[in-house]
Amino acid sequence: MMVLGLAGTARADFTASEIQRLTKAKTLLMDTENRSVQDILKEFEAMGSPQQQLIIYEAVAAAFRDVQEKYGEDSRQSREQLLAKIRLNMAYFQLGGAVGEQAGMGELNKLIRRKLKQYLPENIWDNPDLFHSLE
Numbered sequence: 001m002m003v004l005g006l007a008g009t010a011r012a013d014f015t016a017s018e019i020q021r022l023t024k025a026k027t028l029l030m031d032t033e034n035r036s037v038q039d040i041l042k043e044f045e046a047m048g049s050p051q052q053q054l055i056i057y058e059a060v061a062a063a064f065r066d067v068q069e070k071y072g073e074d075s076r077q078s079r080e081q082l083l084a085k086i087r088l089n090m091a092y093f094q095l096g097g098a099v100g101e102q103a104g105m106g107e108l109n110k111l112i113r114r115k116l117k118q119y120l121p122e123n124i125w126d127n128p129d130l131f132h133s134l135e
Helices: 016-028 037-047 050-071 076-094 107-119 122-126
Strands: none
Touching: 016 037, 016 050, 037 050, 050 076, 050 107, 050 122, 076 107
């Protein structure tokens, strides 16, 4: 299978389809994502489990799109704050936070966590390289 890499070189990590998925997800983040596709791919590789990192990125982007549509954030600053909140909720899950909703959680965080769970595949939660507990 031919794979495209950074700057058009062949690599074993990302297929043309995966690069296309990343580009589409990056587009959903509107003006809040300043990194290039190549920089994001490099970051995924450095983090390990790059294809799984792509899945997480896509879930964050889809959750951003859905919440953005619901709340209609007008300014770039408010969109950046929303993306930061979504990423914090994703980090909460990755560091062993409860997947279920909790009492006292704000409505926006509940919506964000529901959306993230909606867009993440069931089997991703079992990957100890991505989701673990600090205990």
